[in-house]
């Protein structure tokens with residue numbers, strides 16, 4: 046099934062647009078998982094058990110898995126999320142010349158990592174994105190990122206009068222495939238602008254929670270026909286940092302539920 050149809054089903058089933066970011070910083074893992082064989086997998090498994098009822102998607106960021114054990118932990122995590130019927134967006138910010146991009150796109154294959162969607166960077170242009178687009182998988186193109194340096198290049202004005210991020214949004218909206226856009230909740234005005242340029246694109250909106258972005262704007266502009274994702278990573282997975290044992294993971298579940306309810310108030 047095409048990614049955004051599947052996501053729409055999941056959003057309806059959970060009444061949630063929450064993406065739970067699985068960014069298991071090894072320095073922040075609780076003691077009761079650090080003695081396990083694959084601590085990141087042990088951690089993610091407990092987080093998934095605690096949060097899946099409220100999760101429209103999981104979004105592991107590849108940066109937290111780029112070592113041999115990490116890759117195994119990521120594989121296990123994706124398979125476990127699928128077992129709970131939750132789609133997985135691999136946040137890898139890929140794209141490259143054709144033959145290289147084709148290899149990156151294997152993350153989306155069933156015999157690769159089997160992710161359901163991926164984040165990609167537009168800097169190398171259309172052909173660098175093409176290998177990700179000829180499947181049912183979702184492809185979220187970075188348009189206006191949530192970090193303060195996101196303005197350095199993305200806000201530059203082109204000779205045409207549009208900004209770089211506006212051009213990116215227009216280009217992505219014209220691509221054939223399951224295309225969405227990444228726009229940070231820390232840039233609510235830009236969120237509104239991108240929505241006007243790409244009215245039919247679902248957005249992945251990171252930057253709420255730990256980065257302090259605007260959750261209401263994320264919902265108001267992030268969804269197209271009710272479909273889109275609002276992500277929180279540290280704000281959910283480390284919500285129980287001061288708790289211990291089962292309470293640690295209960296706090297993550299409570300944080301995911303609270304975020305779902307808060308976002309639903311604005312839907």
Ligand SMILES: O=C(O)c1cc(=O)[nH]c(=O)n1[C@@H]1O[C@H](COP(=O)(O)O)[C@@H](O)[C@H]1O
Pocket residue numbers: 066068106136164189190191192227228229251252253254255256276277278279280
């Ligand atoms: O592509 C992303 O998901 C992303 C884009 C962006 O503009 N800003 C951003 O924070 N992200 C990712 O979203 C997650 C945010 O994590 P928290 O700040 O802990 O909620 C991280 O995995 C970031 O890499």
